[in-house]
Amino acid sequence: MMVQSPYIQIGIQFEKAIEFSLNEEYTLPSGSILNGRCIVQMKGNGLLLKNGSGEHSINSGTELKPLNKAEGTFTLHGVTIGINFHWERKEDQTFKGSLKLLIEDKKISAINILPLEDYLLSVISSEMSATSSLELLKAHAVISRSWLLAQIQKNKEIEEKSESYVSMQQDEHEHIKWYDREDHANFDVCADDHCQRYQGITRSSTKHVEQAIGATRGEVLVYDGDICDARFSKCCGGKVEVFEKVWEPVNHPYLQSFLDSDTELSDYSLDLVKEDAAQFWITGQPDAFCNTSDKSVLSQVLNDYDQETNDFYRWKQTYSQDELSQLVRERSGIDFGLISDLVPVERGDSGRLIKLKVIGDKRAMVIGKELEIRKTLSTSHLYSSAFVIEKEEKDGQLYFNLLGAGWGHGVGLCQIGAAVMGAKGYDYKAILNHYFRGATLNKRY
Numbered sequence: 444m445m446v447q448s449p450y451i452q453i454g455i456q457f458e459k460a461i462e463f464s465l466n467e468e469y470t471l472p473s474g475s476i477l478n479g480r481c482i483v484q485m486k487g488n489g490l491l492l493k494n495g496s497g498e499h500s501i502n503s504g505t506e507l508k509p510l511n512k513a514e515g516t517f518t519l520h521g522v523t524i525g526i527n528f529h530w531e532r533k534e535d536q537t538f539k540g541s542l543k544l545l546i547e548d549k550k551i552s553a554i555n556i557l558p559l560e561d562y563l564l565s566v567i568s569s570e571m572s573a574t575s576s577l578e579l580l581k582a583h584a585v586i587s588r589s590w591l592l593a594q595i596q597k598n599k600e601i602e603e604k605s606e607s608y609v610s611m612q613q614d615e616h617e618h619i620k621w622y623d624r625e626d627h628a629n630f631d632v633c634a635d636d637h638c639q640r641y642q643g644i645t646r647s648s649t650k651h652v653e654q655a656i657g658a659t660r661g662e663v664l665v666y667d668g669d670i671c672d673a674r675f676s677k678c679c680g681g682k683v684e685v686f687e688k689v690w691e692p693v694n695h696p697y698l699q700s701f702l703d704s705d706t707e708l709s710d711y712s713l714d715l716v717k718e719d720a721a722q723f724w725i726t727g728q729p730d731a732f733c734n735t736s737d738k739s740v741l742s743q744v745l746n747d748y749d750q751e752t753n754d755f756y757r758w759k760q761t762y763s764q765d766e767l768s769q770l771v772r773e774r775s776g777i778d779f780g781l782i783s784d785l786v787p788v789e790r791g792d793s794g795r796l797i798k799l800k801v802i803g804d805k806r807a808m809v810i811g812k813e814l815e816i817r818k819t820l821s822t823s824h825l826y827s828s829a830f831v832i833e834k835e836e837k838d839g840q841l842y843f844n845l846l847g848a849g850w851g852h853g854v855g856l857c858q859i860g861a862a863v864m865g866a867k868g869y870d871y872k873a874i875l876n877h878y879f880r881g882a883t884l885n886k887r888y
């Protein structure tokens with residue numbers, strides 16, 4: 444059993460040059476003490492750091508450590524958040540702990556290193572709203588902690604096997620890709636939605652969040668002795684997806700598919716891998732925890748910029764044939780010509796498309812998995828890949844209506860569903876039992 448909180452490394456910024464401010468005194472391995480505004484650029488195989496104190500040549504991988512561990516914070520200037528999302532913007536962000544600078548893919552990566560429990564306080568504060576119920580926050584603290592420790596473990600295993608992580612299968616007929624550990628060789632997690640949204644300590648934490656983290660300190664979900672890779676997304680769409688349909692083909696018994704509800708549904712066939720059932724489900728309004736428009740509940744899990752979105756349970760996106768053809772060409776880099784059809788090939792248990800055939804007058808190809816489909820069919824990301832395609836002819840033009848369900852990959856905990864459960868009085872153990880079946884709680888430190 445670990446006694447102390449482990450440390451975590453988070454990749455925050457990736458630029459040719461990085462500007463930052465050290466808000467207290469920080470030390471370099473050389474013993475130099477730095478404070479205030481800095482800029483770091485690449486110089487040969489190393490880095491050149493300029494500061495009021497002068498210029499310092501440092502190695503790639505150098506860690507700037509706060510002189511007074513408990514107090515040190517630094518600010519990264521112009522961090523891009525929500526990369527490729529409709530709300531992408533730049534802001535200054537302040538972090539607690541150390542700053543590691545290293546060269547990766549001809550850019551400088553700024554990596555924050557701090558105790559995992561401190562990191563959790565930040566992510567839960569920025570992921571969730573201050574109005575969230577304590578039980579929802581506790582459930583989130585446990586899954587975030589479990590997921591992080593599982594990623595650290597997974598990266599270690601990939602490193603030990605010294606094989607690169609495979610996340611693609613491709614030939615001339617199929618392009619199947621998933622997005623998971625593929626580009627995180629030098630840190631544990633990134634700061635974007637890809638891993639877990641992390642914006643430093645700029646968003647102040649509340650007593651509520653501190654209480655939830657403290658009450659569950661060191662607590663993780665465990666299955667068969669291993670820490671669970673506890674996933675979560677915004678809204679499952681009524682039925683939860685299984686892990687291997689979205690990521691690598693590995694079965695996790697605690698990440699199964701089930702109705703996001705405590706009651707049975709008699710009006711629907713739940714075998715959503717079947718096209719008919721998926722059509723009926725996605726174009727319907729089945730009862731589920733996450734089928735809610737209760738603003739007080741939604742504001743618990745959605746930040747201000749996420750509340751710009753309120754049609755997440757069932758949504759619609761329309762493209763003309765020309766728009767769709769151009770979009771897919773730009774997003775995939777594949778020229779299909781004029782696209783005449785989108786044909787579902789394979790669906791996951793939540794109705795999410797795992798494989799989709801794109802048919803154009805120049806070529807046809809099957810694309811997948813769910814995130815690749817979402818990226819290909821949108822200038823940012825479609826809400827989800829659980830959609831059906833309706834073709835419509837208007838004024839001599841062909842239109843594609845994508846009618847969809849849910850927001851995100853839909854695996855594991857459904858954040859909106861969990862918020863509703865919390866509001867209905869379920870405690871965090873019941874929420875975790877609902878979403879991670881067969882997993883148990885275990886205190887690791």
Ligand SMILES: [Zn+2]
Pocket residue numbers: 627632633634635637638639
């Ligand atoms: Zn990531």
Ligand SMILES: [Zn+2]
Pocket residue numbers: 678679680681682703731732733857859860
């Ligand atoms: Zn749900």
